Amino acid sequence: MRGTVSIEYRDATTDGLDGGRSAVADDAVGLVSKADSTSDPTRRSPNVTVLGRAVVVRRERQTRTADGNGDMDTEETDEERAGFTRRQLLAGLAGSTASVATVGTLGYARLDPVDRLEVRVWVSERAAAYDGVAERVREYLEALLSYDYWELDLSVGGTVAVSREDGASVTSDGEWPATLASGAVGLGGVDPVADANLLVTDGQMTTAPTGFALPHVASVGGARHLAALPPFDELEGVRDGGAVHRIVPDERPVRTIQILLHEVGHALGLDHDHGVVFRDGERVVATPMLSSYAWDPDYEGDRSRCGREYPPADGRERALSLAFSTCARRGLESYDGTGL
Numbered sequence: 001m002r003g004t005v006s007i008e009y010r011d012a013t014t015d016g017l018d019g020g021r022s023a024v025a026d027d028a029v030g031l032v033s034k035a036d037s038t039s040d041p042t043r044r045s046p047n048v049t050v051l052g053r054a055v056v057v058r059r060e061r062q063t064r065t066a067d068g069n070g071d072m073d074t075e076e077t078d079e080e081r082a083g084f085t086r087r088q089l090l091a092g093l094a095g096s097t098a099s100v101a102t103v104g105t106l107g108y109a110r111l112d113p114v115d116r117l118e119v120r121v122w123v124s125e126r127a128a129a130y131d132g133v134a135e136r137v138r139e140y141l142e143a144l145l146s147y148d149y150w151e152l153d154l155s156v157g158g159t160v161a162v163s164r165e166d167g168a169s170v171t172s173d174g175e176w177p178a179t180l181a182s183g184a185v186g187l188g189g190v191d192p193v194a195d196a197n198l199l200v201t202d203g204q205m206t207t208a209p210t211g212f213a214l215p216h217v218a219s220v221g222g223a224r225h226l227a228a229l230p231p232f233d234e235l236e237g238v239r240d241g242g243a244v245h246r247i248v249p250d251e252r253p254v255r256t257i258q259i260l261l262h263e264v265g266h267a268l269g270l271d272h273d274h275g276v277v278f279r280d281g282e283r284v285v286a287t288p289m290l291s292s293y294a295w296d297p298d299y300e301g302d303r304s305r306c307g308r309e310y311p312p313a314d315g316r317e318r319a320l321s322l323a324f325s326t327c328a329r330r331g332l333e334s335y336d337g338t339g340l
């Protein structure tokens with residue numbers, strides 16, 4: 001099977017998030033239509049299906065034996081297994097000779113939740129021109145992805161040359177997935193990790209879509225806005241129903257880091273209805289997975305998948321939370337390395 005690789009983006013997420021005051025869904029729909037029309041127009045479902053090149057980096061769960069005699073697996077064995085898994089899953093993609101069956105048959109086993117989460121952040125060459133952007137993103141992710149249920153392994157992968165800065169199409173058109181696939185077999189200097197591989201570009205944040213995610217793969221524009229974020233600890237924090245939400249103004253840099261979190265959430269298997277909107281006095285606050293869909297009249301959901309109803313947002317001041325909702329955190333807690 002030599003030639004064009006066509007692998008189903010089963011869990012691809014096309015976003016209408018535009019980083020502005022309201023979501024623009026039309027462009028997202030257009031993107032889906034375009035992708036479908038070049039392949040199989042019959043493949044339409046409530047869950048967006050996009051065809052194209054994809055990469056699936058799945059975690060192989062290492063067997064840990066807590067039997068009182070210590071860990072039976074050596075570090076070397078763990079690394080060898082992880083490397084083998086990546087190569088096995090990605091080798092064909094890099095050479096354009098992938099067998100869909102080979103990729104698809106792995107990772108279906110029911111697995112335990114992960115106890116270690118690997119997240120790596122890269123920046124495009126143009127994004128790297130904004131001083132400190134990678135470290136700022138790392139600082140925010142460190143604060144916002146640290147939970148009791150996993151050890152966060154967060155790293156900066158460096159600078160990547162890409163042919164475009166659009167934060168969505170660099171993934172949806174296959175370039176970033178293909179770069180990761182090549183890296184997984186030792187080509188190109190990009191070394192993917194098991195859980196979330198995020199590329200930050202200098203893409204615009206005014207017209208949707210501004211980011212895109214596949215399982216374990218995400219990208220987003222807005223490097224200039226991310227570089228303008230204050231240090232995380234300068235953000236305002238408030239308490240809501242026993243949980244600490246960090247509620248922050250609906251301003252461009254904050255919207256951009258929220259969309260970045262949103263795409264990372266997708267890469268780990270979260271969906272929009274893991275998010276919520278809640279009242280805080282006269283303000284309505286949207287959490288990362290719902291984001292600006294909270295104010296999109298075309299968004300049909302009226303409650304989270306955990307059952308929390310969304311209060312009407314009409315006319316109230318908008319604010320954002322950078323903390324995942326309880327529902328989303330519950331989803332992350334059950335993340336087993338393959339998706340939710």
Ligand SMILES: [Zn+2]
Pocket residue numbers: 013014015016262266272
């Ligand atoms: Zn989304």
